[in-house]
Amino acid sequence: MKIHVVKEAGFCFGVKRAIRLASNAARSKAGKAYTLGPLIHNPQVVEDLEKKGVHAVKEIRKNRKGTLIIRSHGVHPHILKRIRTKGIKVVDATCPFVKKAQRMAKLLHDQGYQVAVVGEAHHPEVQGIVGYAGDSAMVINHNRMKRSFPRFWKLGVIAQTTLSIDAFKQIIGRLIERTEELKVCNTICDATARTQKATLKLAGKVDMMIVVGGHNSANTTRLTKLCKRLGTSTHHVETAGELRKVWFEGKKSVGVTSGTSTPEWLIKQVVERIRSFN
Ligand code: SF4
Structure with a gap:
């Protein structure tokens, strides 16, 4: 055979970078290193990081000693603001591809587009991107498209970074029929x-x-x-x-x-x- x-x-570049930043933080003298939720979606790597001093926590506590690492998925801007106001040291390991999607979401929102993110609504990356569009963005996927879908004047579309290009193309094809002006940002990562x-x-x-x-x-x-x-x-x-x-x-x-x-x-x-x- x-x-x-x-x-x-x-590992992709974004995951390698997040692991390097988290490991460096755990080795520094600033105290323990924490991530809000597991750093990446791989239990064996999370276990290994735990042994190296990078701990996944469920919530942000005031004056937590040490460094909080933002995962490669990124977070909702409100969460980032809350962390910073609590006096916690932050290392932002948000992947640059995710940052690009967040920036595009904000730009489209500021330009008056209804923002749509194609992806999984429950995924932390998507929830963060929605936050950058002022929480008014909608999340769409094949299931959502099966239901009745309103008509839009100005629709700006962003993809979850891990979406397949074919799935994105199919949904864009359907959206063209439902919009007067459609702006598409290809935020799928290389x-x-x-x-x-x-x-x-x-x-x-x-x-x-x-x-x-x-x-x-x-x-x-x-x-x-x-x-x-x-x-x-x-x-x-x-x-x-x-x-x-x-x-x-x-x-x-x-x-x-x-x-x-x-x-x-x-x-x-x-x-x-x-x-x-x-
Ligand atoms: S966006 Fe791409 S490069 Fe970045 S963490 Fe996700 S898969 Fe990796």
């Missing part, structure tokens, strides 16, 4: 787009795909869906321990890919285990 690993798999493209190319050639990453990771779940939509047998695993030998019976080639929050060492463990089934 041949094993092919997507070259782009592993790293996600590259991984998705390389994954789909490989998925079209192999008998089965294994997608490695947190079960709570949006971009890993999306990669799994895209591979399945192609008709390729696909399994999403968080660790090598979740692989089942029976999946590989009769398979001549297997592709391995990962979300942008999956470390290389987890991918290596998965590849080693697949090799052991040969």
